[in-house]
Amino acid sequence: MTHISVTVDGTAYEDEVEPRLLLVHYLRDRLGLTGTPIGCDTSNCGTCTVELDGASVKSCTVLAVQADGCEVTTVQGLARDGEWTPLQRAFHERHALQCGYCTPGMIMAARDLLRENPHPGSDEVRKALEGNLCRCTGYQNIVRAVLAAAEEASASERHSAQEVTA
Amino acid sequence: MTTTEERPVGFGRMPRKEDARFVRGHGTYVDDVRLPGMLYGAILRSPLAHARIVSVDTSAAEAHPKVKAVITGETLAGLGLSWMPTLSYDTQAVLATDKVRFQGQEVAFVVAEDRYAAQDALELIDVEYEPLPAVVDARRALDPDAPVIRDDKDQQTDNHIFDWSAGDKERTDEVFAAADVVVEQDMLYPRVHPAPLETCGTVADMDAVTGKLTVWSTTQAPHAHRTIYAMVAGIPEHKIRIISPDIGGGFGNKVGIYPGYVCAVVGSIVTGKPVKWVEDRSENLMSTSFARDYHMHGEIAATEDGKILGLRVRVIADHGAFNATAQPTQFPAGFFGVFTGSYDLAAAHCAVTGVYTNKAPGGVAYACSFRVTEAAYLVERMVDVLADRLGTDPAELRMRNLLRPGQFPYRTRTGWEYDSGDYPRALRLAMDIAHYEDLRREQAEKRRRGELMGIGISFFTEAVGAGPRKHMDILGLGMADGAELRVHPTGKAVLRISVQTQGQGHETTFAQIVAEELGIPPEDVEVVHGDTDQTPFGLGTYGSRSTPVSGAAAAMVARKVRERAKIVASAMLEVSPDDLEWEKGRWYVTGDPDQGRTMAEIALAAHSNLELPEGVEGHLDATCVYNPPNLTFPFGAYICVADVDADTGQVKVRRFIAVDDCGNRINPMIVEGQVHGGLADGLGMALMQVIAFDEDGNCLGGSFMDYLLPTSVECPSWELGETVTPSPHHPLGAKGVGESATVGSPAAVVNAVVDALKPLGVRHVDMPLTPAAVWRAAQGRPLRTDMAIT
Numbered sequence: 001m002t003h004i005s006v007t008v009d010g011t012a013y014e015d016e017v018e019p020r021l022l023l024v025h026y027l028r029d030r031l032g033l034t035g036t037p038i039g040c041d042t043s044n045c046g047t048c049t050v051e052l053d054g055a056s057v058k059s060c061t062v063l064a065v066q067a068d069g070c071e072v073t074t075v076q077g078l079a080r081d082g083e084w085t086p087l088q089r090a091f092h093e094r095h096a097l098q099c100g101y102c103t104p105g106m107i108m109a110a111r112d113l114l115r116e117n118p119h120p121g122s123d124e125v126r127k128a129l130e131g132n133l134c135r136c137t138g139y140q141n142i143v144r145a146v147l148a149a150a151e152e153a154s155a156s157e158r159h160s161a162q163e164v165t166a
Numbered sequence: 167m168t169t170t171e172e173r174p175v176g177f178g179r180m181p182r183k184e185d186a187r188f189v190r191g192h193g194t195y196v197d198d199v200r201l202p203g204m205l206y207g208a209i210l211r212s213p214l215a216h217a218r219i220v221s222v223d224t225s226a227a228e229a230h231p232k233v234k235a236v237i238t239g240e241t242l243a244g245l246g247l248s249w250m251p252t253l254s255y256d257t258q259a260v261l262a263t264d265k266v267r268f269q270g271q272e273v274a275f276v277v278a279e280d281r282y283a284a285q286d287a288l289e290l291i292d293v294e295y296e297p298l299p300a301v302v303d304a305r306r307a308l309d310p311d312a313p314v315i316r317d318d319k320d321q322q323t324d325n326h327i328f329d330w331s332a333g334d335k336e337r338t339d340e341v342f343a344a345a346d347v348v349v350e351q352d353m354l355y356p357r358v359h360p361a362p363l364e365t366c367g368t369v370a371d372m373d374a375v376t377g378k379l380t381v382w383s384t385t386q387a388p389h390a391h392r393t394i395y396a397m398v399a400g401i402p403e404h405k406i407r408i409i410s411p412d413i414g415g416g417f418g419n420k421v422g423i424y425p426g427y428v429c430a431v432v433g434s435i436v437t438g439k440p441v442k443w444v445e446d447r448s449e450n451l452m453s454t455s456f457a458r459d460y461h462m463h464g465e466i467a468a469t470e471d472g473k474i475l476g477l478r479v480r481v482i483a484d485h486g487a488f489n490a491t492a493q494p495t496q497f498p499a500g501f502f503g504v505f506t507g508s509y510d511l512a513a514a515h516c517a518v519t520g521v522y523t524n525k526a527p528g529g530v531a532y533a534c535s536f537r538v539t540e541a542a543y544l545v546e547r548m549v550d551v552l553a554d555r556l557g558t559d560p561a562e563l564r565m566r567n568l569l570r571p572g573q574f575p576y577r578t579r580t581g582w583e584y585d586s587g588d589y590p591r592a593l594r595l596a597m598d599i600a601h602y603e604d605l606r607r608e609q610a611e612k613r614r615r616g617e618l619m620g621i622g623i624s625f626f627t628e629a630v631g632a633g634p635r636k637h638m639d640i641l642g643l644g645m646a647d648g649a650e651l652r653v654h655p656t657g658k659a660v661l662r663i664s665v666q667t668q669g670q671g672h673e674t675t676f677a678q679i680v681a682e683e684l685g686i687p688p689e690d691v692e693v694v695h696g697d698t699d700q701t702p703f704g705l706g707t708y709g710s711r712s713t714p715v716s717g718a719a720a721a722m723v724a725r726k727v728r729e730r731a732k733i734v735a736s737a738m739l740e741v742s743p744d745d746l747e748w749e750k751g752r753w754y755v756t757g758d759p760d761q762g763r764t765m766a767e768i769a770l771a772a773h774s775n776l777e778l779p780e781g782v783e784g785h786l787d788a789t790c791v792y793n794p795p796n797l798t799f800p801f802g803a804y805i806c807v808a809d810v811d812a813d814t815g816q817v818k819v820r821r822f823i824a825v826d827d828c829g830n831r832i833n834p835m836i837v838e839g840q841v842h843g844g845l846a847d848g849l850g851m852a853l854m855q856v857i858a859f860d861e862d863g864n865c866l867g868g869s870f871m872d873y874l875l876p877t878s879v880e881c882p883s884w885e886l887g888e889t890v891t892p893s894p895h896h897p898l899g900a901k902g903v904g905e906s907a908t909v910g911s912p913a914a915v916v917n918a919v920v921d922a923l924k925p926l927g928v929r930h931v932d933m934p935l936t937p938a939a940v941w942r943a944a945q946g947r948p949l950r951t952d953m954a955i956t
Contacts, residue, residue: 034195035191039364042869047363095182095836097189097669099669100669101193125878126879126881129878135363137839138844139842143878
């Protein structure tokens, strides 16, 4: 057993874990944070995508002990006071989810993209989400949702910039 | 009095109610279920495709400190559970006793305190096998020297499962003998897998005190599962509760009962604790229901000027080691009989032979509508092969032969009655969206430059909504579906349905149906599904049957409530019910629209001390069982534009146009999402997906490293169009649509690629059209995509 300290969605945890325990199982089975699902055993599908110290990772391919001292954000940590993020809203409004199983990972990956590239084109969105499989949507509405969220974010940026100059 | 100023949302592009939990990670899928004391199960699987089991030694696994039970075939045999019945009246081994019959087959089940310990314990089980030669090639399965796979069955002396045929053979032979033109083509619809992103799993909880078994399960048909558990395990049906929670995609993969489910139930009975079993991806791909695997020989007859006269088809169907194919009892080849497609033929005949091989069971899955994928692919490839032979444009050949609107309802040569259709209009629309003539000009220019560009068309007729009880049942359970609707005193409602969404949006669309019929806003209608203790009996969601059957039940039950509401309103208004008219969610007095009562007012009055006519019980609820009079027959016209790199064989689908007609659309946004998803499936099947085997029966598609699914990069931006030809027999004029795109799109992609390769003399390439397959076809050396490349 190895001792770890990890902050997940703003809450600090101290735990004893087996070194072989995968981060995704730590989140799901130990912390009960089941919003991050598992879709494969070869690191292809991306359903388990979370943010580890600001970088998006597939949590099935990270050991819990590697998260020691780190900050983890899952899809369950995005909404604040019940307020959805623009990406969550856009996924809803553009019908970018069906069974919902890829959605947490997809939203986390899209978040990672928009942080690096706030104004992506649709080809850039498709390329950025290549590590996240979806079996329901045919991807098109996901691309639309990410573009819409990006558009909304830049609109509110312009808005606050105008307020500052005013 | 109150007026309803605005019509509450009924049909229309309503964003989904279920999204709220999913975008925040608050869905509840099977693996999210945690119960006190819950244990974890894991399955030991066969490394060999065909082998006798000499011995199974579990002693080391049992000695593992975290292991609570190790269950073998012998354990189950003691309970009479080592074999279970399948949906095809065959049997399937739950845990192997005598021998293993496919790689990945279930041999032992370990129950441990956590999933890691369960996996550890699997490695401590020692199984001694005596290898046997494997039957891998379905076309050789009936050879006299082929090893007999099912020697467990009395009277089974070969690998033959069934022969089934449809159509008039004699007449068809006559038509072929007299035809100007006959073209034939062998084609394989290779074995693929639905691969829902969530694998199959279950949490079984047998409560020893109450004797009640609760099973959370990834099931598309919870009520059918309950009945089957009762039949198999001998547990009284009222003591079984199946809960199908949120399901991470089904696509036909989650219709049947898998050995893992049965093992988890036994594990719970043995340990007295809840037992969770969730398979991993490779287990899902290797052992749960595959799809397709039809080796088809098609022949098409026509006149020299392009009138299609007949189709003649022979099929060898590879069903794997156990015939667990899911379909109505009288249809061992599903609805393959609709292979005459969208054309008016003089005669048609098909003969399907099912065979056992040393592979996983399955066959009907992956949005196939009971083998309509195979049927649609066959006919749409054959029409293209004919167009090539005649030197006719494939769009022109189709336009000339499509059924005309005036021919509906149309009885096909194999006995199906298509409900409605306007095929030429849909094809014209697709060609308009594609700018078909411009595409052909562009293609001609590119051909002059030596570039390979192809345009592929597919026009399909689907057959969904199984089905009329008289002809269709699953294990004797007629394919009708129930609905229950209850309007609360405050005017909010709960609709209980027998079908089970796996992402198709039922919680939204079924509320919209009630909204449309009763004027109760859809937000005020809670849709309950997936819990057999709380919902009426029905057969579940697959075969795009939810809208045709359960959607009809929802409409009919709402109409029953509306009629009850009418009587209550007449008592409130002190007029005869005959004097009332319905509009915008309220009953009002004919000729005096101000005198009316809304559903909310009526609901409260129905629960009050208002005096009601004799025989009216009060309250506002109803139940209904809908037995469909026929299937619904949605259709579509698809056009694919693909570029092929002659040097590498790489295919790039540049455009894909899909015009679907599913009658009236309850929620067009959701229909479009269904179509997008199905198109990605079709593109994936056409270009990348296959579960292949080597000659020893090793599965070569058992993980996402090898079994390739399309990503956002391979998929083009889909271009959709729609026409509306309502189903005349459906209460809402709606037809199913969920599987249409999966059914219709593969032929369009293959037709496009073959069209691109036409200058190289290629007439057919079997799916998947991987770079290797395309490159080899272009070299005139086609490869067998279902077998290891040799």
